[in-house]
Amino acid sequence: MGELVFIGLGIDDGYITLKGLEEAKRCDRVFAEFYTSKVFNLDLGREIEILDRKEIEEGNRIIEAASRESVALLVPGDPMAATTHLQMRLEAMKRGIKVRVICGVSIFSAVPSLLGLENYKFGKTVSIPWPRENFSPKSYYYAIGANYPLHTLVLLDTEPPMSANEGIRILRDIEKEEKKGIITEETLVCVVARAGSDDCFIKCGKAEGIKSTDFGPTPHAIVVPGELHFMEEESLNFFS
Amino acid sequence: MGELVFIGLGIDDGYITLKGLEEAKRCDRVFAEFYTSKVFNLDLGREIEILDRKEIEEGNRIIEAASRESVALLVPGDPMAATTHLQMRLEAMKRGIKVRVICGVSIFSAVPSLLGLENYKFGKTVSIPWPRENFSPKSYYYAIGANYPLHTLVLLDTEPPMSANEGIRILRDIEKEEKKGIITEETLVCVVARAGSDDCFIKCGKAEGIKSTDFGPTPHAIVVPGELHFMEEESLNFFS
Structure with a gap:
């Protein structure tokens, strides 16, 4: 019987853990997927089979391999953050794969x-999808309001990658329609661009001003802070 | 001018990242602190200076070293999860240390x-401190209720380490006084013991039954799930 090891690659090149690396080297076969992120540079000294979105969603190729031999699947970030991987994990467990x-x-x-x-001071995380015809949810806008006085982490669509500028603009547009005072011109907004990379860029400022800042290439993430502890405030001041 | 690099050791031995390891090897001096966790096994092939709680809270020894040379501080988990490290980071930034x-x-x-x-489906994280004379907060109990239908991650005091059994017992005792139906006998509770280690143990069950399970050595963490997606339910079933 085989086994299936999900291994998180972390937020950027170099964020794989020693344990993850060891496991990947030990397994008979190593797969990876990068369809919602950039392609990571990885030097395991061995072949890595890159899967496309369809192969991950169907899961057959991985499950079949893992029912015979030990298989590692390398996934950007934490390997269970996306539902597709949970689905694959459940399928493997049902088949008795370790x-x-x-x-x-x-x-x-x-x-x-x-x-x-x-x-500790974050509420529910939200994400902003690209608006599509007949699909322009506003729930994330209201969730930011409902989280207050807690902070909100606002993740951005990855297909294609949404910039923080576009994210803030979408939030401001909803504000103009809904008028709940959740993302006003004056609301403090923080942007983290390329978290973890050597050219990580962090900037905080008022929504109206910051929305035209050049943050450089994606990935970007947004935080809308709630009530700030004085140390948190001091920290954000360094990025304003 | 020196520099200060905070490096997360992750949740157990082997969870340091390649990037963290590289930085620790590059720096002139390497410090570590383990006062709220177990001592990690680390083989950097060089001296690691272990700091006690007092030295971390005062911060002088680190700040002084970092104003002259490049200094790495190894911290269990993520390096900014505790306020003491944020304080040290701010102090260093104020002094112009990179x-x-x-x-x-x-x-x-x-x-x-x-x-x-x-x-995405977690609300605010809470933590249960050891009850002390004149200090028996119940806010974490109410926060679990307020998070519903979101899940709640319940962290446990580390000084000394609280077991999940003690944590659940404290929650049940508060329930008996407050009677809000937040942690009843029937409430589903999940325990993750020794997250990330090779003998990680995960168990889900009703509060009254699970509170006498032997989870083995600490660290333990608790999750009180809110409304479950069918895939989440299926996953928890594997641990019941």
């Missing part, structure tokens, strides 16, 4: 950390 | 991931 998860550095904890905001 | 943060695998994202629960 499954393990080697957690990775996740954007969920990295963004608060980089900003100097307390993880 | 500061960087190499994020680590955090219990905040690892526990949801190991359980197969969606990170």
